[in-house]
Amino acid sequence: MSFEVSPIGVIRSPYKKNGEVPHQGRFSEEISEIEIFPEFEEGLKDIETCSHLIVLYWLDRAKRDTLKAIPPHDRREHGVFATRSPNRPNPIGFAVVKLLERNGRFLKVKWLDALDNTPVLDIKPYSSKIDSVEDAKIGWFEGERMRELLLKAKEFHGHICPFVALGVRMSVLAMDELGVSRNETATVGEDILAIVECNNCLTDGVQVATGCTLGNNSLIYLDLGKNALTLVRRRDWKGVRVYVDAEKIRERYFDREALELFEKVIVQRKGDEEDLKKISILWENIGWKMLELPREEFKIEIVEVDPIERAPIFENVKCKKCGENAMATRIKDGLCLKCSGGYYAVVGRGIVRFQNGKMEEVVK
Numbered sequence: 001m002s003f004e005v006s007p008i009g010v011i012r013s014p015y016k017k018n019g020e021v022p023h024q025g026r027f028s029e030e031i032s033e034i035e036i037f038p039e040f041e042e043g044l045k046d047i048e049t050c051s052h053l054i055v056l057y058w059l060d061r062a063k064r065d066t067l068k069a070i071p072p073h074d075r076r077e078h079g080v081f082a083t084r085s086p087n088r089p090n091p092i093g094f095a096v097v098k099l100l101e102r103n104g105r106f107l108k109v110k111w112l113d114a115l116d117n118t119p120v121l122d123i124k125p126y127s128s129k130i131d132s133v134e135d136a137k138i139g140w141f142e143g144e145r146m147r148e149l150l151l152k153a154k155e156f157h158g159h160i161c162p163f164v165a166l167g168v169r170m171s172v173l174a175m176d177e178l179g180v181s182r183n184e185t186a187t188v189g190e191d192i193l194a195i196v197e198c199n200n201c202l203t204d205g206v207q208v209a210t211g212c213t214l215g216n217n218s219l220i221y222l223d224l225g226k227n228a229l230t231l232v233r234r235r236d237w238k239g240v241r242v243y244v245d246a247e248k249i250r251e252r253y254f255d256r257e258a259l260e261l262f263e264k265v266i267v268q269r270k271g272d273e274e275d276l277k278k279i280s281i282l283w284e285n286i287g288w289k290m291l292e293l294p295r296e297e298f299k300i301e302i303v304e305v306d307p308i309e310r311a312p313i314f315e316n317v318k319c320k321k322c323g324e325n326a327m328a329t330r331i332k333d334g335l336c337l338k339c340s341g342g343y344y345a346v347v348g349r350g351i352v353r354f355q356n357g358k359m360e361e362v363v364k
């Protein structure tokens with residue numbers, strides 16, 4: 001068997017060296033130009049009617065002698081055919097690009113992630129009806145994304161435990177179900193809101209994984225004491241609520257040793273340093289296991305939520321007693337709530353009220 005492939009054109013891109021190429025051209029706004037050689041120009045007829053194209057190109061600077069790849073942001077090796085690594089036996093690159101403009105035999109496109117002077121092999125129209133498979137997944141990539149988030153959560157939360165991991169797992173389920181990505185400020189992504197129903201480790205997992213935090217006003221806390229997360233799009237207030245039965249999970253996935261040690265160390269506070277070390281290891285192991293919990297372990301429902309306002313900005317008013325400024329809505333008869341004696345707080349057990357320095361339970 002023998003065959004020959006020769007380039008039909010060449011890519012002019014802003015990327016001159018390997019390190020400059022984005023891992024996914026799809027998330028880049030850079031513009032590249034594809035020059036089609038004159039003898040192939042006729043083949044471009046009607047291409048300007050296509051909004052998106054599939055471009056195949058020859059990664060001429062790639063290594064061809066490897067069958068394993070460690071993708072960016074990954075720590076594990078995968079077979080090259082399960083990755084999009086440029087280094088592979090036949091280094092054919094592929095990208096779905098947006099066609100911005102055709103000028104004779106020159107095509108202006110974005111989302112291309114090829115080095116400058118890369119030879120082009122072929123171009124085909126992309127069709128969202130034919131080529132898009134909505135529920136397509138790369139298993140190792142999904143897992144990697146969650147592991148990455150759990151490591152981030154460890155930094156934020158202080159340790160890896162089953163519930164911080166559940167927070168990550170539930171967030172990813174909710175984000176996928178809702179078709180949204182992490183709330184990153186200053187990006188063009190969808191504006192999302194997370195509503196949690198508890199203030200335990202799970203809530204930290206949610207904040208890290210969804211990017212919805214108390215400080216950026218996209219975390220709402222309902223004092224319900226349930227392990228549940230509702231993720232909502234602000235655009236239409238449609239959301240997904242994910243609930244997990246912690247008792248069931250404990251029975252099915254926690255080993256007896258971990259549970260007994262937890263009872264001794266955390267609940268009764270009777271463990272020594274050795275126990276503490278041991279439980280943190282056991283706990284972390286269960287945490288990693290939580291990321292793999294099958295979808296069936298969760299109750300997932302589509303919900304509609306009443307709009308919740310963003311943090312309104314109020315002027316500051318000086319308290320007559322302590323002289324400190326407080327938000328106007330938190331001044332009563334000229335006094336800040338601290339000086340007037342009554343205010344609410346979120347503590348470990350939930351929302352409580354402080355009256356003249358004494359904590360009162362709100363829910364009795």
Ligand SMILES: [Zn+2]
Pocket residue numbers: 157159160161163164201
């Ligand atoms: Zn924790």
Ligand SMILES: [Zn+2]
Pocket residue numbers: 319320321322323324335336337338339340
């Ligand atoms: Zn005061």
